[in-house]
Amino acid sequence: MAGNIAGLIVLAFLTTHLAGPMVTRAGWLRRHAALAVVVWAGVVASVVVVLLALMGSVLAWPPGPVHSWVEHLRSCLPGHTHSGELTTMALALVSGGVLLRALYVGAARVRRTTIERRRHHDMVRLVARYPDDPDDVCLIEHPAPVVYCLPRRSRPIVMTTGALERLDADQLSAVLEHERTHLRRRHHLLLALVDAVQAALPWSATIRHARSELSRLVEMVADDAAAHRYGRAPVIGALRRLELGSGPPGGLAATGESRQLLDQRIARLESEESPGRLSAGAAIALALSPPFALVVVAVGLQLSC
Numbered sequence: 001m002a003g004n005i006a007g008l009i010v011l012a013f014l015t016t017h018l019a020g021p022m023v024t025r026a027g028w029l030r031r032h033a034a035l036a037v038v039v040w041a042g043v044v045a046s047v048v049v050v051l052l053a054l055m056g057s058v059l060a061w062p063p064g065p066v067h068s069w070v071e072h073l074r075s076c077l078p079g080h081t082h083s084g085e086l087t088t089m090a091l092a093l094v095s096g097g098v099l100l101r102a103l104y105v106g107a108a109r110v111r112r113t114t115i116e117r118r119r120h121h122d123m124v125r126l127v128a129r130y131p132d133d134p135d136d137v138c139l140i141e142h143p144a145p146v147v148y149c150l151p152r153r154s155r156p157i158v159m160t161t162g163a164l165e166r167l168d169a170d171q172l173s174a175v176l177e178h179e180r181t182h183l184r185r186r187h188h189l190l191l192a193l194v195d196a197v198q199a200a201l202p203w204s205a206t207i208r209h210a211r212s213e214l215s216r217l218v219e220m221v222a223d224d225a226a227a228h229r230y231g232r233a234p235v236i237g238a239l240r241r242l243e244l245g246s247g248p249p250g251g252l253a254a255t256g257e258s259r260q261l262l263d264q265r266i267a268r269l270e271s272e273e274s275p276g277r278l279s280a281g282a283a284i285a286l287a288l289s290p291p292f293a294l295v296v297v298a299v300g301l302q303l304s305c
Contacts, residue, residue: 008054015047020206024213033220037190040217044194044210047201055099106200113192117150117250124150124158134176139164145242148253149179151188158251163242171238174226175254178235181225182252187218192250216261218252223265232269239266 023029023043029036128138138155145163149156157179167175182188194214198207226235239262242255255262 008050008057012050012054015043015050016201016204016206018206019043019046020204020209024209033217033224037214037217037221040210040214041190043206044197047204047206048197051201102200106196109196109199110192113195113250117248120248120251121150121152128155128158130155136180137176146253147175147179147242148248148251149182149188150248150251151183151186156183166241167238168234170230170234171241174230174234175238175242177226177229178222178238178254179252181222182218185218185221187222187252188250191215191218191252215256216264219256219261220265220268222252223269227269236266236269239269 020043023039029039124138124140128140130138134157136155137157137159140158140160142160143162144160145166146158146160147163148158150158157176163175164172191211191214194207194211198204198211201207223235223239239255244255244257244259244262
């Protein structure tokens with residue numbers, strides 16, 4: 001059992017500290033935003049899977065509190081009484097405490113984001129007006145050209161009159177398609193989950209890289225969708241005319257808050273590179289393959305005792 005846990009510790013170190021920097025250095029992924037999003041989602045899932053496997057193994061180490069729940073492994077586990085009983089019990093209790101704290105911190109981050117998003121919904125409802133067309137937009141009287149989306153059932157796209165006045169018809173259609181892509185692909189949910197994992201595991205270099213990269217990549221995915229439907233020129237023109245600014249918690253602004261990122265997105269659209277496209281089956285396979293492989297490894301370690 002001790003050897004299994006040691007193996008999982010090594011695997012945890014590789015996934016939580018080395019996997020993220022290695023994926024970040026994969027330059028070819030930057031040319032295929034949709035593929036990169038799927039790969040990063042799989043990497044984050046892998047971190048969570050291997051850490052849960054490690055915690056479960058420690059808690060199941062006799063006389064850990066979970067050991068009585070895995071009686072079918074009794075034949076390959078050490079006896080209940082041995083010289084390291086107090087050590088293993090203490091390790092199990094510490095691991096359980098760490099796991100509970102991580103779950104609490106992650107849940108608290110999700111709850112805070114949800115509360116702030118709801119508060120912003122209420123503020124928008126007080127000042128917005130609702131045009132007949134398009135029917136998924138609420139309009140706010142303000143000269144600053146800003147467009148962002150919020151995950152909600154009705155009127156999820158928020159736009160200022162400044163944006164409406166500054167964008168031409170094609171640019172406006174491209175921006176709306178950008179925001180609708182965020183909503184269709186549940187980018188807000190992906191970022192919220194990664195944000196919660198980062199809050200729970202702030203020490204993980206992989207999760208830090210994932211949070212940073214995914215914030216950039218989901219914008220590029222939405223850019224690609226808008227460019228595919230309306231052409232690159234309207235998307236580039238809209239990005240240049242809109243004002244920089246971060247969206248509310250849980251929201252996604254068309255331009256984001258970083259000039260450097262905006263310049264990268266524009267340069268990418270102006271290049272001759274065509275964005276990568278994935279079928280639904282390929283995306284699911286790529287996202288599930290890393291955590292599935294780690295589950296196989298973890299189960300193999302458990303059954304090898």
